[in-house]
Amino acid sequence: MTDQRDLDVVLFGATGFVGRLIAHYLAEHAPQGARIGLAGRSEDKLARIRGELPPAASAWPLLSADSGDRASLDALVRRTRAIATTVGPYFRAGMPLVEACADAGTHYADLTGEVLFVHEALRHHERAAASGARIVNSTGFDSIPSDLGVLLLHQAAAADGDGRLGRTRLVVKAMRGGLSGGTLASLKGQVDEIRRDSASRKIVTDPYALVPGRPDGAAGQRDSFGIQRDEELGVWVAPFVMATFNTRIVRRSNALQDWAYGRDFDYSEVMSVGGGITAPAKAAAVAGGLGAFAGALAFGPTRALLDRVLPDPGEGPSEKSRRRGFFRIELHAETPDGRRYRSTVAAQGDPGYNATAMMMGETALCLGLDSDRLPDRAGILTPASGIGQPLVERLRGAGMTLEIERS
Numbered sequence: 506m507t508d509q510r511d512l513d514v515v516l517f518g519a520t521g522f523v524g525r526l527i528a529h530y531l532a533e534h535a536p537q538g539a540r541i542g543l544a545g546r547s548e549d550k551l552a553r554i555r556g557e558l559p560p561a562a563s564a565w566p567l568l569s570a571d572s573g574d575r576a577s578l579d580a581l582v583r584r585t586r587a588i589a590t591t592v593g594p595y596f597r598a599g600m601p602l603v604e605a606c607a608d609a610g611t612h613y614a615d616l617t618g619e620v621l622f623v624h625e626a627l628r629h630h631e632r633a634a635a636s637g638a639r640i641v642n643s644t645g646f647d648s649i650p651s652d653l654g655v656l657l658l659h660q661a662a663a664a665d666g667d668g669r670l671g672r673t674r675l676v677v678k679a680m681r682g683g684l685s686g687g688t689l690a691s692l693k694g695q696v697d698e699i700r701r702d703s704a705s706r707k708i709v710t711d712p713y714a715l716v717p718g719r720p721d722g723a724a725g726q727r728d729s730f731g732i733q734r735d736e737e738l739g740v741w742v743a744p745f746v747m748a749t750f751n752t753r754i755v756r757r758s759n760a761l762q763d764w765a766y767g768r769d770f771d772y773s774e775v776m777s778v779g780g781g782i783t784a785p786a787k788a789a790a791v792a793g794g795l796g797a798f799a800g801a802l803a804f805g806p807t808r809a810l811l812d813r814v815l816p817d818p819g820e821g822p823s824e825k826s827r828r829r830g831f832f833r834i835e836l837h838a839e840t841p842d843g844r845r846y847r848s849t850v851a852a853q854g855d856p857g858y859n860a861t862a863m864m865m866g867e868t869a870l871c872l873g874l875d876s877d878r879l880p881d882r883a884g885i886l887t888p889a890s891g892i893g894q895p896l897v898e899r900l901r902g903a904g905m906t907l908e909i910e911r912s
């Protein structure tokens with residue numbers, strides 16, 4: 506059905522901070538002949554953005570649509586095979602597009618890091634499965650490194666055995682990056698919703714919130730907020746800020762692939778602060794800082810203070826600091842029969858912005874151009890279950906490190 510669409514990829518939210526970076530990425534990296542359009546609620550703003558892009562974008566069509574106007578979204582998604590959206594906060598403004606894509610059979614990618622949004626989107630799983638739409642959530646720094654890093658471990662374990670993984674840990678070895686106003690708005694939206702509604706709090710704190718049915722190993726899975734010395738790795742570890750989101754996505758990937766990682770798959774994410782004598786103090790500072798930041802967002806007077814100093818929607822880290830950003834992540838797994846594997850996922854550029862622009866850009870190209878290579882699966886999906894190996898290959902081609910070795 507999508508073969509007759511006149512565009513391959515539409516970028517919705519092209520006027521936002523991360524949207525502009527993705528538009529730039531596509532203008533520089535999309536293959537010749539890829540049919541790309543830019544969408545947003547102001548055509549004037551879109552025209553200005555297009556004018557600042559590399560020449561490849563000069564003839565890209567501009568399409569008007571507003572999340573609050575369902576008819577405009579229906580018209581938009583019927584023109585394209587795939588749509589990548591940065592219109593956030595997703596919980597507030599994202600669901601009408603999911604519905605429109607699920608109805609029209611249009612493939613979809615977003616950048617959400619909001620558990621409540623994906624949980625709500627699951628209501629449209631059957632509709633999307635019936636229309637053939639691949640609705641792929643979290644195709645940026647949240648949660649591609651986690652999801653594809655585990656996929657690589659599983660593939661290696663499957664090449665040597667049955668593919669099941671036991672204890673599997675993601676360790677952030679190093680990263681440098683900033684925050685945009687849009688990301689903060691999404692964070693604040695989730696904090697407010699959790700404070701307002703106890704049912705929402707229950708969803709956000711449930712490690713299996715995004716998995717239909719609970720596997721046998723579910724009881725043992727908890728989020729870790731403490732610090733500890735990891736004897737195996739010889740380092741101190743602290744909580745990783747995105748773990749409570751990424752772990753849900755990775756568990757959903759396992760469920761969507763018929764529990765290919767095993768029903769006892771035991772997954773967690775932490776951040777390494779090294780092994781020197783100051784490491785325990787550093788780990789405590791990371792854990793304490795995260796708690797203090799979440800507390801400050803939830804408490805009126807400190808929230809007002811943060812609102813004054815932190816970036817507004819549309820703003821974010823400078824070009825120089827984005828260029829200096831990077832991340833390096835290792836994932837360690839042991840199979841039930843004792844084999845060990847390590848995958849490494851790394852990229853240059855601010856993880857949430859330059860690297861995310863590459864990850865979402867390549868995801869959108871996969872969905873728009875590679876559909877005959879994608880897994881035969883539709884519905885509300887994850888990067889690993891909805892795209893998998895073709896995305897690994899595209900990202901490697903774009904310069905991202907995605908390595909796997911037996912350890």
Ligand SMILES: NC(=O)c1ccc[n+]([C@@H]2O[C@H](COP(=O)([O-])OP(=O)(O)OC[C@H]3O[C@@H](n4cnc5c(N)ncnc54)[C@H](OP(=O)(O)O)[C@@H]3O)[C@@H](O)[C@H]2O)c1
Pocket residue numbers: 517518519520521522523524545546547550570571572573591592593594595598616617618643644645646647648685686687688689691692817818819820821856857858861
């Ligand atoms: N997963 C990750 O790693 C990652 C990384 C970065 C960002 N993000 C997420 O990406 C999202 C965008 O971040 P950002 O910093 O780019 O935010 P932003 O600068 O505030 O951009 C938001 C975009 O949404 C558009 N928009 C808002 N309401 C709309 C509506 N009703 N209809 C159509 N368009 C609408 C805005 O259009 P106007 O220009 O017309 O206002 C703008 O293009 C956030 O949810 C953030 O959390 C995720």
